[in-house]
Amino acid sequence: MSSTSEFIRVDVNMISCVGIARCGGCLRVCPVGIFEKNGDTPAVVEKNQDECILCELCVQACNPEAITIRKLYEA
Ligand code: SF4
Numbered sequence: 885m886s887s888t889s890e891f892i893r894v895d896v897n898m899i900s901c902v903g904i905a906r907c908g909g910c911l912r913v914c915p916v917g918i919f920e921k922n923g924d925t926p927a928v929v930e931k932n933q934d935e936c937i938l939c940e941l942c943v944q945a946c947n948p949e950a951i952t953i954r955k956l957y958e959a
């Protein structure tokens with residue numbers, strides 16, 4: 885279990901992500917502010933992860949499939 889979230893873990897694969905300048909979809913679509921800008925890469929706001937409503941808008945917006953959402957309570 886993550887030390888910073890109890891229920892949901894959001895991960896961005898930085899190798900797959902094409903960057904905010906070229907995409908930025910995750911920052912645009914997330915209704916609850918899970919992502920923040922860290923230079924040209926999206927960073928997950930660790931303390932906000934449990935606010936994720938599992939809408940999967942970020943997953944759908946991410947062409948390179950760089951985002952994974954895991955329900956820790958179903959692990
Ligand atoms: S939607 Fe995917 S490719 Fe686009 S900035 Fe976010 S993580 Fe990177």
Ligand code: SF4
Nearest residue numbers: 914936937939940942
């Ligand atoms: S699933 Fe929805 S609420 Fe959760 S990080 Fe993605 S866009 Fe944000």
